Amino acid sequence: MMSGPGERPRNATMRDIAARLGVSIKTVSNVVNDRPNVGPGTRERVQDAIRELNYRPQVSAQQMRTGTSGLITLAIPSLAGTYFSELAQAFADEAQRRGRSIMLHSTAAGREEERSVLAGFTRVLGDGVVFNPLLIGEDVLAHLGRTILPTVFIGEHVEEADLPAGSDYVRTDNQSAAHDAAAHLLSHGRRHLAYLGALESTEAQQEHSTSRLRLGGFHRALAAAGVMEPVVQAVPAWSQEGGISAVRTLMRQHPEIDGIVCGNDDLARGALLSLHALGIEVPGKVSVIGHDNILEAPFTSPPLTTVDPDKRTLAATVLDLLLERIEGYDGPPRVVEAPYQLVERGSTAAHG
């Protein structure tokens, strides 16, 4: 201990411990892994030596011998954006609970970057991959014989038929979620609904198809209720500021609007602020509903009703599937629907 400055010492190995005590390496291994056939005295002496030499098992050696490292790669577009950063946090927490570590791989660079995730990153590293593709299409997936590592896809951009062998899919049904959000407003007597979140530019392409799906669900709900000509309001970006300016435009052009379904909670926050500034009561005159249930959603004014994708359960489900595959399951691709839930707060209310 307190070795002080000097040569950076090699980390202690089982060999060091064995040598110091005059026992075999295997006995040390047995102590570390809580295996039988070690006398209580020996066990204790080994444990003392482990503490003294500050021994830690070396994961790479374990992986060589046993085939697993406890490492899981999480490949998502970017942490910039509330949803993905909260999702990553959920994965990190759930992985830690299971004694696993998360490797973060950002695919913001686009299609090539995503393809390289599937190709195995040019190096085999870790035991499995959680992958949220945005750009990779059927063409790529369909020609992928089999993933090199156990993989679970997440998101909404994967066709079930394209799932490669050795992978599973936890699907988020954004279309239904948006449908339910709109239906919620309709059930409260709102009839003049707007969808806030269409993107003009393909620049923010990442949210684009999410937006398209949510818009689809919105239309479906309105069609089912016989409400015609719903209003679709474009935004410059899925951000709070985008919501603020867009809602100003929206209410000027469509003063009859009494309910707004927002593409995500950042937009919804902007909508709330804008409505407040315009002196329009929420939920008295206009109801607002968001998507994602971000951490701040309960603290907006009024508190935001939103669709909760339950990131923690999603992460847990995904990791359970992945760990099953890592531990040997090799059946056909499984598809699991990720649950979501409408969380009702103050920004929506029944209408006289």
Place this chain on the structure above:
Amino acid sequence: MMSGPGERPRNATMRDIAARLGVSIKTVSNVVNDRPNVGPGTRERVQDAIRELNYRPQVSAQQMRTGTSGLITLAIPSLAGTYFSELAQAFADEAQRRGRSIMLHSTAAGREEERSVLAGFTRVLGDGVVFNPLLIGEDVLAHLGRTILPTVFIGEHVEEADLPAGSDYVRTDNQSAAHDAAAHLLSHGRRHLAYLGALESTEAQQEHSTSRLRLGGFHRALAAAGVMEPVVQAVPAWSQEGGISAVRTLMRQHPEIDGIVCGNDDLARGALLSLHALGIEVPGKVSVIGHDNILEAPFTSPPLTTVDPDKRTLAATVLDLLLERIEGYDGPPRVVEAPYQLVERGSTAAHG
């Protein structure tokens, strides 16, 4: 290719390639690592086989042999919070540029979790650690003989004297940053400044000491300018909603205020919204300055002047130091001051 469903095949190894071609494993290794002493014909045949068998080198075996894996652990409190999630993204990007991967370790669980980071996570994994401690104190660091892996500390909670052997420190000088922010307002003729961001509860303890340092810098700037009795406004949390309500209180109790230094940009965004709602012009009547330069700062209304800690440069600096240590440097701890920069936007302006 297209192996289809069936037994999950072992990943191909160099041995497989060598066997198929009747060459030695070492020759395959030489091709993979672009080493000389391989004839052009042989090289090509090996490359073809690599493609056919979809071979990828196995990092754990490489690490065993060479001692490095290309993996770096990033231990930060949590991704919930704009600053840390943008910081993590910066690290992920910079690491990818350097051909390294980031392992994410969340220390939100607190002191014990932080201690275990220093103790080496109970398993040796990866080549080095980037660690932003919040709670670990001198007592722990000082008794740490030497870190088990090369480590670079970041943040502001480390005393230089306590740095363990084998580590470096990239310090963020929050006190000076807050000082400069206040001085900026003073130089524009503002005299009635408030600091927004003191925390009553120790619940949000993570930001607590950051807040304390920034408040210290604020006081220092005012004292130097001879401004007495600055106002310090408490907030329930360092969030936008916290800023909104706190600024309402602040302006009611202190209508003379003409400049607000905010603990972070989320608070500052709240301040801008609140001031707008109160009909107080920014920057006409009150100037607002934030901290962190979050991605949305340029898009607030008016655009937010803020202190930019330049997360990308920080990440690059940290990784360079860490990689030097990983590659063998074993000198005494180095301390580097992370630069920051005041980004002037519309929320501050000179005062008549």
Place this chain on the structure above:
DNA sequence: TGACTCTAGTTCAACGATGTACCTTGTGCC
């Protein structure tokens, strides 16, 4: 021709941990 060098390889050991198979004691029991 002989001494040398260069190219294109080969063989071997080693990194650290662990599963399998084997060995050595001491004890209990007939």
Place this chain on the structure above:
DNA sequence: GGCACAAGGTACATCGTTGAACTAGAGTCA
């Protein structure tokens, strides 16, 4: 006394990769 048997170990091979050391053959040059 002889044997079985368990408890508490040891010895060895192995996972995939790479550095060091070696070799066989061809070309160079005095």
